[in-house]
Amino acid sequence: MRIFILSIILSVSTTICDNKNDYQEQTDYLNKYFQKIQYSKVADNQLIFVMQPNSCGACSKESVAFIQQVFDGHDTPQTFIINGNEKIDFLQAQLQQLPNSTIIVDSTQQIDRYGFLHVDDALIEVKDGEITFMESIKDETFSKLKRRYKR
Amino acid sequence: MKFHIFIFIVLCSCSTQYNKSSSNELATQKSKYTVEYTTENHIMAWRDSVVETIKGRDFEVIDDIPVYLTRNKRNGDIIGYNFQTTEKVFKVKRSNLPNEAEYGQFNSIYIHNFDSIFIVQDYMIKLIDTSGIIKQQLVINNEADKLYKTHAIGNLNYAPIFFDAKNNKLYIESYCWKCKRHKPSYYKSKIEVAIDLASGKTELLPQTYPILYQENYYGYANHTYREANDSLNVYSFPVDPNIYLYNRLSGNYKTVGGKSKYQKQLANTLSRKQKDDEKTKIEHFSIIPFYYKVHYNPFQNYYYRFFSPGLSQKNEEGLFNKNSDREHILMIFDEQFKLIDEIKLEEKYQVFFTFCTPEGLYVNRVNEKKEKGLYTIFKINIQ
Numbered sequence: 001m002r003i004f005i006l007s008i009i010l011s012v013s014t015t016i017c018d019n020k021n022d023y024q025e026q027t028d029y030l031n032k033y034f035q036k037i038q039y040s041k042v043a044d045n046q047l048i049f050v051m052q053p054n055s056c057g058a059c060s061k062e063s064v065a066f067i068q069q070v071f072d073g074h075d076t077p078q079t080f081i082i083n084g085n086e087k088i089d090f091l092q093a094q095l096q097q098l099p100n101s102t103i104i105v106d107s108t109q110q111i112d113r114y115g116f117l118h119v120d121d122a123l124i125e126v127k128d129g130e131i132t133f134m135e136s137i138k139d140e141t142f143s144k145l146k147r148r149y150k151r
Numbered sequence: 152m153k154f155h156i157f158i159f160i161v162l163c164s165c166s167t168q169y170n171k172s173s174s175n176e177l178a179t180q181k182s183k184y185t186v187e188y189t190t191e192n193h194i195m196a197w198r199d200s201v202v203e204t205i206k207g208r209d210f211e212v213i214d215d216i217p218v219y220l221t222r223n224k225r226n227g228d229i230i231g232y233n234f235q236t237t238e239k240v241f242k243v244k245r246s247n248l249p250n251e252a253e254y255g256q257f258n259s260i261y262i263h264n265f266d267s268i269f270i271v272q273d274y275m276i277k278l279i280d281t282s283g284i285i286k287q288q289l290v291i292n293n294e295a296d297k298l299y300k301t302h303a304i305g306n307l308n309y310a311p312i313f314f315d316a317k318n319n320k321l322y323i324e325s326y327c328w329k330c331k332r333h334k335p336s337y338y339k340s341k342i343e344v345a346i347d348l349a350s351g352k353t354e355l356l357p358q359t360y361p362i363l364y365q366e367n368y369y370g371y372a373n374h375t376y377r378e379a380n381d382s383l384n385v386y387s388f389p390v391d392p393n394i395y396l397y398n399r400l401s402g403n404y405k406t407v408g409g410k411s412k413y414q415k416q417l418a419n420t421l422s423r424k425q426k427d428d429e430k431t432k433i434e435h436f437s438i439i440p441f442y443y444k445v446h447y448n449p450f451q452n453y454y455y456r457f458f459s460p461g462l463s464q465k466n467e468e469g470l471f472n473k474n475s476d477r478e479h480i481l482m483i484f485d486e487q488f489k490l491i492d493e494i495k496l497e498e499k500y501q502v503f504f505t506f507c508t509p510e511g512l513y514v515n516r517v518n519e520k521k522e523k524g525l526y527t528i529f530k531i532n533i534q
Contacts, residue, residue, distance in 0.1 A: 085521065113470040117437065119429050136429055 023131035026115060030124070030131060033114040041102060046077040048124040049137070050111060051091055054084030055119050063121040063137040064094045070149050072098060083109050083116075175362050176392045177408035182489035187532045193513065195524030210506035210513075211262055212449075216240055217508055220262065229260065229268075234508055241265060247283025249275060259306035259323065263314050271305060271312050271323060276346070289351060298353050303328035304344055309444050310377035313384075315399060321346040322384060322399075324375060325355065332373065333426035338364040342375050343384065343397075356384075357404065361391045367420040369439075370432035376444035378454075387445045387456065390418035394445055394488060407488040411458040413480050413495070414440050418461070437474040438462040445484075448507040453491070453533060454484040455512065457502040475499070475517075483531065491533060498527065 034042050049067060053060055071078060078101045082091050085107040092103055116122065118136060123145065125133035133148075135141050211218050217234040227245035232238065248270065251257070255273020262268050266280045271291075278287040290296075291304045298304075302325040306312060310324035327340035338360035345354045359365070364373065372389040379385070386395040392410035397403075418439040425431050440461040447454050459477040466472055479502050481494040496514075504515035511530040518525060 109473075112473045115471050117430065117433050117471065117473060119433050140427075 023134065026124075026134070027126075027129070027131045029114040029116070030126075033111055033116075036110060036114075037104065037106070039104060041077075041079075043077045044126070044129045046079055046126045047071065047074070048079045048081065048126060049095075050081045050083050050116055050118060050122045050124065051095075052083055052118060052121050053087040053091060054109075060087055060091060060121070062139070064091065066137060066142055066145075068094070068098065070146055074149070075100065077102070079104065081106050081111055083111050176410055177406060179392070179408040179410045180487070180489040182485040182487070182491040184485055184491045184533050186483055186492040186494070187534065188494065189530045191511075191528045191530065192516070193526040193528050195526065209504070210234065210508060213240075213262055214264055218262070220260070231262070241281045243268065243279070243281055243283060247279075249277050249279075249285075259312040261312045261314055263316065267314070269312050269314055269321065273305060276312070276321065276323075287348065289346065296353075298325075298344070298355070301327060301329070302341060302344070302355065304353075308374060310343070310375050313377075313379040315379075318399065319348045320399075321348060322356075322377075322379060324377065326375075331426075333368055333423045335365050338373075342386070343377060356397065358384075358386055358395060358397060361388060361393060361395070363391050364388065368423045368426070369418060369435075370421045370425070371436040372418065372439060372441065374444075378445050378447050380447045380449060385445050385447070385454070387442060389441050389443075390439065392442065396488070409442075409445070409456070409482070409484070409488065409490070411442075411460075411480055411482055411493060413458060413460045413493065416440065416461055434464070434471070437477075438464060438472055441477070443502050446505060446507070448512060450507055450509045451531065451533065452486050453531075454486075454488065456482050456484075457500075457505075458482055458493075459502075481512075481514075481529065483533075485533070494529075500527070 030048075031042075051060065051063075078098060080091070080095045080101060080103045082088055082103065082105045088105055088107075092105075095101055095103055116124070120136040120138045123133075123135050123137055124131055135145060137145065209220055211220060213231070218231040218240050219234045221230050221232065222228070223230060227248070229243040229248070231240040231242075233240050248257075249272055251272065254275040257270060257272055259271040260268065267286070268279050268281065270277050270279060274290065274292050276289040276291055277285055279285050292299055304323055304325050306324050307326065313322045314320075315322065322343060322345055325341055325344045327337050330337035330340060340359060341355040342358050342360065343356045345356060346352070347354070360373075360375070369390050374389055376387045377384055382398055382400050384397040384399060386397070387393075387409070392408065392414065394407050394409040396405045396407065398405070418441075419435065421432065421435055438461055441459045443457040443459070445454055445456045458480045460480070462472040462476060464472065466476070479496045479500055481496060483491045483494070485491055499517040501515040501517055506513050511528040513526045513528055516525040516527045
């Protein structure tokens with residue numbers, strides 16, 4: 001009996017704990033965000049890059065170079081959200097060179113209100129309309145992201 | 152019994168993201184004085200390119216001239232303007248400043264007078280004059296230094312270099328550069344050194360982060376604030392209401408209470424396992440109760456600091472709160488660190504940008520258009 005109870009408790013607690021890949025709430029907030037900014041070109045499969053030009057910790061040049069290197073040949077639509085009001089010209093000039101890219105300038109940083117508050121630039125992977133992966137874009141994650149996306 | 156304890160641990164282990172911290176806070180003493188104040192809006196009239204101020208030392212009275220210190224964002228020149236006339240008082244051209252490629256980036260500056268400007272870079276402290284002539288230089292953070300085996304020297308943000316002419320010593324922030332910032336060892340290391348300019352000897356002062364930080368992890372809310380005046384080094388920290396004092400003349404240390412009546416809860420702690428979870432850390436930083444640096448107003452002999460009460464994670468619309476939603480409280484202490492009054496600010500401010508002049512206490516105001524150079528002057532009358 002004890003083993004039975006224990007197995008139930010463990011399975012319940014595992015479900016509660018295992019929220020690493022559960023992006024349901026974030027997906028809902030992302031959809032709400034796109035509704036709020038009236039962005040209609042939401043694709044079922046896309047890569048969303050949240051760029052942080054105002055954040056002192058984010059090194060835009062490095063992460064832009066990384067994005068250009070890794071994602072240049074991708075077919076998946078890429079949406080770049082410039083979350084701030086600095087370095088907009090630089091980012092637009094660099095990112096619009098990527099094929100399949102759309103740039104959104106969120107100068108009032110609305111996306112923060114939808115739970116996507118990051119210090120560093122961030123990548124959000126969407127498949128079949130659901131967020132399947134999120135990661136900061138910085139030195140420490142470059143190799144991980146390269147392994148996942150480099151073709 | 153063991154079985155029940157095990158079940159309890161399993162159920163508790165992942166259900167909380169934040170934990171409540173314990174506190175060693177001291178009671179805040181009430182001052183006999185009272186405060187009256189008026190406010191006045193002010194717009195900085197400097198050219199647009201001069202927007203990057205030097206953190207912690209924006210305003211100095213140098214040779215009886217009220218000087219507003221800036222660093223030109225584009226060319227790196229250090230410029231001092233007469234605050235009253237807006238005339239340029241001095242300019243140290245970037246080309247006359249120590250070479251960043253050789254000595255590392257600037258992290259602090261202190262202008263004692265126009266002939267004595269202390270500049271701290273990653274590997275060197277230089278004493279220059281306004282024409283850039285080097286009068287003295289000290290190598291710091293060198294592998295041959297005994298101190299560097301445990302501590303690096305440099306202003307991480309809110310503890311700028313300070314020169315005490317009475318004892319001919321420089322005071323500057325130190326930190327354990329080998330320690331990981333989520334480990335207690337980082338918070339047990341000494342946070343300031345005194346450098347004797349005559350002998351070049353460096354002395355670690357006893358002050359560390361408070362116990363609160365040694366026992367708990369607060370992610371990004373781990374600034375060391377240090378203010379200095381004629382006799383005191385004043386240390387404070389974002390989640391600790393207490394204020395820590397070091398009297399340079401007597402060598403005595405003292406802790407005083409400095410809690411705001413608007414602080415209704417303790418700051419939640421993070422798990423050390425969340426050290427790399429930047430999203431959680433920045434959310435935590437944005438909503439916890441937060442104390443800003445203690446500043447000294449030398450013109451009226453009082454101390455002040457801002458406090459921001461904690462926010463809930465989400466607002467009434469179910470959207471996430473952010474740092475810019477914070478309210479700010481201006482706390483005013485007398486020269487004995489007894490709390491005179493707390494003023495709830497009605498507008499939005501970036502309270503990291505504040506300084507005092509004989510006119511009053513300046514705080515950077517924010518409007519919806521995000522215009523630059525907006526300040527409110529609090530003209531405070533203490534009776």
